[in-house]
Amino acid sequence: MSLLSIIITLALVPTRGVALPTGCATSHSPEGTASPQVQIRCWLQKLTAIPEDIPTSVTRLSLSYNLLRRMRVPPLERLWELNVKWNQLETVDWESLRNVPALKYLNLNHNRLTHVNLGAVSKDLPNLAIVHLEDNRLSSFTLHDLGIPFVSSVSVVKIGNNPFNCDCAMAWLVNRFKCLQESLKLGDDPTSCIRCGTCVFGLVKLDAMVCSSPEHLRGVAMSNVSNHLSRCVDEATTSKTPGLPTRRYWIEGTAAGHLKSHPKTNGGTPVISDLQESPASKLVTWCGNSTESATTERMETKKPRLKVRNIVLTISVSIIILSLIIRKLRSGSHGDERAASDDISLQQM
Known part of the structure; x- marks a missing residue:
C-alpha cells in the first residue's frame, strides 16, 4: 500500500488516529454493529475545557470529575450522550448545544450553575429526553428555561438539591408540588404526577424539595409553602x-x-x-x-374625594330646594294680603 493510500485511509477513519489527552479511554462497538458507537471517557484529567480534538464520530462523551468552569460544545453531529457531572461549571454556552442535534442525554449534575436556558435551543434538540440539573445553584427558573415543552416528548428534567428561592417567580413550581402532595394524601394514584404536571421531574421526594430563601422559609418543603403564605x-x-x-x-x-x-x-x-x-x-x-393593585389603589384614593363631592352636592341641592320653598311661601303671603285689600275696597264701595 502506498503512503498516499495510508494517509487517505487515516483521514476517512478519524476516530482511530486522533490524539486525546493522556488518560482518556476510547471504546468502539464491535464491527458490523448496525449503529456503531464510539465512546470517549476522560475522567480525572484536570481538564479546564472540552478538548478540541474530539473525533466528530463520537456518540458518547464523558468528561466527569474534571475542572471545567465554562462549557462550549464543539460540533459533534453524532453525539447523543454528554456527561459533564462533577465539574465546576459556572456557565454553559447553551446556544452551542445546537452543535449536537442528536443529543438525547445531558448530565450536568454537581456543578455551580446559577442559570439554565435550554428553552433557547429546545427546538434544535428534538431528541433530548433526559436532563440532569441536580446539585447546582439554581434558585429560580421557568418551564421555558428548562426547555419545556420540547418539540419532542421530554421524559425527565431532574432539578433536586438546588437552593430554591420560593418567591412569586417560582409559584408555578410550588403549586405543582402542593398539588402532588394533596393527591398522594388521597392514595397512591399513578396519575397524580400527570394531573399535577410533575412527571417531568421524575420520582420526586417532596420532603427533599425545600426552600433555601427567603430566610423565613429556609428548610420548608416547597409543597408546604402555600400553607404558610396566603397570596x-x-x-x-x-x-x-x-x-x-x-x-x-x-x-x-x-x-x-x-x-x-x-x-x-x-x-x-x-x-x-x-x-x-x-x-x-x-x-x-x-x-x-x-x-x-395599582387600579385598586387609585380607586381607594378617589373615595374620599367622591365623598366630599357628594356632600357638597347634597348641601347645594338642599339650599336650592329650601330657597324655592321660602319664595313660594312669600309669594302666597303677598297674594293673601292683596286679596284682603281688595275685599275692603269693595265693602267701602
Whole structure:
C-alpha cells in the first residue's frame, strides 16, 4: 500500500488516529454493529475545557470529575450522550448545544450553575429526553428555561438539591408540588404526577424539595409553602422613573407571625419581605396582578374625594330646594294680603 493510500485511509477513519489527552479511554462497538458507537471517557484529567480534538464520530462523551468552569460544545453531529457531572461549571454556552442535534442525554449534575436556558435551543434538540440539573445553584427558573415543552416528548428534567428561592417567580413550581402532595394524601394514584404536571421531574421526594430563601422559609418543603403564605402580590412601584421593575412581596397570614408592615400599604398590610427582582413571567392566580393593585389603589384614593363631592352636592341641592320653598311661601303671603285689600275696597264701595 502506498503512503498516499495510508494517509487517505487515516483521514476517512478519524476516530482511530486522533490524539486525546493522556488518560482518556476510547471504546468502539464491535464491527458490523448496525449503529456503531464510539465512546470517549476522560475522567480525572484536570481538564479546564472540552478538548478540541474530539473525533466528530463520537456518540458518547464523558468528561466527569474534571475542572471545567465554562462549557462550549464543539460540533459533534453524532453525539447523543454528554456527561459533564462533577465539574465546576459556572456557565454553559447553551446556544452551542445546537452543535449536537442528536443529543438525547445531558448530565450536568454537581456543578455551580446559577442559570439554565435550554428553552433557547429546545427546538434544535428534538431528541433530548433526559436532563440532569441536580446539585447546582439554581434558585429560580421557568418551564421555558428548562426547555419545556420540547418539540419532542421530554421524559425527565431532574432539578433536586438546588437552593430554591420560593418567591412569586417560582409559584408555578410550588403549586405543582402542593398539588402532588394533596393527591398522594388521597392514595397512591399513578396519575397524580400527570394531573399535577410533575412527571417531568421524575420520582420526586417532596420532603427533599425545600426552600433555601427567603430566610423565613429556609428548610420548608416547597409543597408546604402555600400553607404558610396566603397570596403573592405584585406591587407596582410608585416612582415615576421609567424602566423600574415591579416589586414583589410575599404576604403571610397573621397566625403565622413573622410580619412587618410595608410603608406603601394602607392600614399596615402584613408584608414579609421585598423579594429580589425576577424576569417577567406569567404568575399563577394567587400571585396577583400589579395592574389590578395599582387600579385598586387609585380607586381607594378617589373615595374620599367622591365623598366630599357628594356632600357638597347634597348641601347645594338642599339650599336650592329650601330657597324655592321660602319664595313660594312669600309669594302666597303677598297674594293673601292683596286679596284682603281688595275685599275692603269693595265693602267701602
